[in-house]
Amino acid sequence: MKKLKMALAAFLAGLVLVGCTTGGATSIASSAAGGTTPPPASTGTGGEKTVINLALSENITKLDPHDIFNFPVFTACWMMYDTLIATDHEGNYSAGLATEWSKSEDGLTWTFKLREGVKFQNGEDFDSADVVTTFQRLIDTPELTCALTYWPYLESVTAVDQYTAEVKLSEPFGPAEYAFSNTWIIPNEAWDAEGEKLWTEQKAVGTGPWQLDEWVDGQYTHFTKYEDSWDIYETTLTDVYLRHILEPSTAINGQLSGEIDAYLSTGGVARDMLPMYTGTEDKTEMVNVDVGIFHYLQFQCRDGSVFANEKVREAFSLALDRQALVDYVLGAGSVPNGIFPEGSLGFDSSVPAYEYDLEKAKSLLAEAGYNGEAFTIYTHTGIPMGKQLLTAIQDMLTQAGFNAKIEAVEVSALNNIRKEGTYDVFLASNNYVSGDPYAHINQRILSDNHHSNYQDPAMMQIIEDSNKAVDTADREALLKELNAKMRETYAPQITTDQMQACYPINYGVTGLQLYKDGYINARYVNWDPALVK
Amino acid sequence: MENNVLLEIKDLQVQYVTERGTGNALNGLTLTIHKGESLGLVGETGAGKTTAALSVLNLLPKPAGRIIGGEILYNGKSVQKMSNKELMDIRGKKISMIFQNPLTSLNPVFTIGEQISMVIRKHEKCTHRQADEKTKQLLEEVGIPGSRLHDYPSQFSGGMRQRVGIAAGIALNPELLIADEPTTALDVTIQAQILELMKKLKTQYDTSLLMITHNLGIISELCENVAVIYGGRIIEHGPVKDVFGTPLHPYTAGLLGAIPSLEGKKERLHAIPGKIAGATNLPAGCAFHPRCEMCIEKCKSQVPPMATVRPGHNVACFVKAEGK
């Protein structure tokens, strides 16, 4: 028996050893290993609320403000960083770290007068050197998401004086203000000293009112108040937790039990889940926002493909009862009238919504000589409501006489399929940051990076023109033209819906900016006990 | 003699219920063991020897085996009616048992020392160390170095393991030692060693012995009296020299005839014709009658009672009892 005990002790000691060695490796590890990080109570002991918990529906993988953008990274960046130009995400721009800015006649040179007396969270002063560092990084590292998405023509950046900076472009660039409003400024001294360690070792600092305390992968991102921020505001809050909770029911249960103050799911909470909130009407408010998140279908238009024929594409579009998709699958939202959702640049209210006409679809199909050729509609598992939409769409298509199969694959697999152009149709979702469709139409239609093989020189010319249209009104007109063209040809994409997001937010939580492009800015989050019912 | 009866088995009936049917392992076994007596119980495989031994300690395998009639009295007290506590106090201390197969009767995951000392610790107030000391002595006594106390059964040969079994059996100097075929599973040479050991111990300890075996040689070496069992019943009982010298029951005679003798005249070996009576299909009347050369009509329907043929020598046979 003694030996058994010894053996058991040895076994347990072994286990503990494994646990310990895994425990103390890094700073992020130790906090996870300790297991002593309960979600802080939302209400402080003194009755005054100091900690706020906001649930987000996606993980972040790192906090580099110039790389990898998904919704939560934006939310996290807004907490701590600033851009030169601020935006309300509806096409209006205002002063950020730059108090004034101007562009040259040709639209190639942008000059910024910088805000003075701003301090980074590491104590560093903000000046033109930081602007140079930021844009130089984008020039030097063109594969960064920020550079790829917003800065095709970035040429140089110079410091004119301590508080004046100049950014030069190689081509006229219509959406320049939009691009500036999405480029966060990083501190030059810290960058020189730490480089990539700023993000890999969680040393990121910005100028915003909240500073990063800790990001625990898969769990939360914790911010504490930065009192010396130029943008400080009055609040009792001292800590903000962005909690990354992938399972909707999990997050909702968390809110019901008081662990979560607001559930800011990307695209809002699925309508079918809202009954879970029954009985909490006096505690939680359902905030509905018409967000510019939309689903679209892209056709394979290569010669020989079923969808090379415009009539088949039209029949496909006519067969979709989009109202039913909105009402029954999504539960809310609206039927779109093209590729630009309401609220985004290029939206044309004079264009009627997509039509639904089953009979017409059938006759068009017959005209087109479609003989039940089978095709597959792909989507990937990360598309919100993607599987449900496809299942419903498949059925609608069957009624019109299409022979559609559906497949939801991993995002990697879909990437491959799109790269090879081996799809017939795929369903994806998108949104336009700040309501500007620049990235979408350039990457997916003009560059055809998803290989639809749709060729229409006139359509492509419109896009190229719009890129160079420095005047916003001109751009808008061109985008409307593009929309009309796409509506006419049903190529290469049609949209199915525009989502209405529902964010359950507890009474008392204020200051959340729920943008129309689907992003959420919690930089000015606040707590007003007077609003609690 | 009457007042120093140690163990008395009266008309014991034991039944086994299995899916192949119900078997009567014991059908009215009656047996008496006196203090200091060493009794041999002899019979073929399946005659009910082990069942009898287990019944004495109330250790029949449950729920298959159960006593359906008769009585076992230890020092005049019914074993069946004893409480669990009383039974536990008797087992190992007053009556102990040596099992047939030393390969299966020692727990493979405990040291041999533990398996001996557990009986000491159970019945005597002593520390682990004292128990270990005593265990060492016992091991030495049965011919195993005391230093092997901490070894496991798998590290011993069959004969050595049986020595361990014996050591555990005699550990507390019991009043009655039941040895259930202690040598059957062993090689012939080892058998002799074990027998020597038992002989030595028997003279050293003043213990009553119930030696169960099918080996008549062992009985003639170790026992004063012998009982022959057949079909779950004693058919002949008496002093070893009487029973072996002038066997009365045809079965006993047959058994003896089946043993080749080195010293005796070269005669033909007699085999008993037919198969042993099984517990599930016990013949009516005398269980031996289908194999018996002297069978008369009465034997087929009536169970022959035990009859004393000469002092101390009893037999259950119509023919032999009348023939007297």
Added chain:
Amino acid sequence: MPNVMRFILKRLGMTLVILFCVSIIAFGLIRIAPGNPAMLVLPDGAPEEAIRAMEVKLGLDQPLPVQYFRYIGGVLKGDLGTSIIYKIPVKDLIFQRLPVTFQLTVITMVVCLLISIPLGIIAGSRQGTIIDFSATMFALLGQSMSTVWMGILVIYIFSVKLGWLPSMGYGTWQNFVLPAITLGYPVAAQVTRMGRSGMIDVLKEDYITATYAKGIGKAVVYTKYAFKNALIPIVTIVGMQIGTYLAGAVVVETIFAWPGFGQLIFQAVGTRDYPLVQSCLLVSAALFAIVNMFVDILNSFIDPRITLH
């Protein structure tokens, strides 16, 4: 005990060979999978030149053998690579996730063994009684419960209907309860069954009759003399399960939003984060091997007939 040391060394040697094979399998598997990590670190719809440039940066343009030997060379030096997606060392990611899963596994195992071993032993020693029947039903039901269904059911009962326990997250002891129940019930069921049938078998043995014949009472026989024998298969199965859970609790971690190792592997496979997938599979195989080695050592202490070789 030199015997044990020799065994450990030998076993570690064998583990290394297996790990080597696992590394090749992991390397090959994830590269056969359609998809390209370079595309996932770039914005959706990035131009092909950018993708190609990223491939060069990540070393994915190199021939496969070169990539493999680069990777394995790093592993031998203790460098598990850098995650393509997270851009931080894989080691840090694993060390961050593993303790989370580790806690859940250990707590689950301890609780479930505390329940299931006594239950199995009692059931086995009282064959045919109502306790036995209940324990058997408990066990059969547990082995029939899909983790998926079980997880959702306990959430429904304890979080939604009763509101007693949180249904998600990680941190306080309450967070452990539901995942532990979900994860532990099937194992508890299995252990109960093994304990029961082991006990039934052991109690039929001659040596148990011999123990009774020494005057030892039932209680001691069950809890000591027969127990140790019945324990051997349980230790083996528990070891297997610990090894499996350390890496494979993906479903439970998904249902309960538990930021563990299983989720990490699942995500890594999904994003084709080659170094992360490779190293996660290696680490889980290594853990499995180590746990099983402990189990074998433990079993050799329980049962001297088992020789370590």
Added chain:
Amino acid sequence: MDKKILFSRMLKSKFFMVGAVLVLLIVLLSVFSPFIVQFDPVTNSLKDRLISPEYFASGLSGHVFGTDDLGRDIFSRLLLGSRYSLFIAAAVVLVAAFIGTILGAVSGYFGGVTDMIIMRLCDIMMAIPNLVLAIAVMAILGPNIFNLIIVLIVTSWVQYCKVTRNNVMVVKNAEFVKASQVLGAKKTHIMFRQIFPNVTTQLIILISQQFGWTILTEASLSFLSLGVQPPTPSWGNMIADGRNYLITNPWMVFAPGIALMITVLAFNFLGDGLRDVLDPKKI
């Protein structure tokens, strides 16, 4: 073994009887499901979504368990799902048992290098946790039923291999086999006529237990979107789809969950029963 005893044991074993009857019932139900279902389990009618269950108020022509989020009849999907779940399990178990047994028999019978290679292969397979391996392989092959079957076979043949090998090793050294060898019987004869019948008992028990395991693993993979793809119903993806409706329409989860549980329970009963029935040690 004596057929009569076998039969009487079957009748006496409650587990066996309950398991056999349930399994039979489930198989029959799924085979004849086309005659039972009243609704198209795949086509949706969005206007009829989330109808609450009518149970059997209007017999089978009502929505017995209601409809799901896309207006499909849950009961119909349940029955159709049973066909997929059972078919997958049956295919996986039979093929895996076939492969595993052959490899195990070869390994156990020939020993030596063959044995070493096969056993190392098993070690490697066992070193990677099943579900993780399945996830990785599913990512490569892409999710569909055929690939799902392959993945489950890949992860489960090892068990059969090990069991067969161990049994063959024991039987190989049995006297009756030695005797045949001495008498000059062919290796194939010894293998299939002498050794194989003696390991079937273990195999039958293992197969019936693995059946349950396969159904459960299929459910887990489908839950993770790596199994059966929509709109084809399987119990796993029905549970996955339904979990967000736990409060509004619990039957979306309960129906497949309970069906899954009962089915696996039935197979576990059968497995336990078979073990009792076929146990040679039992008196």
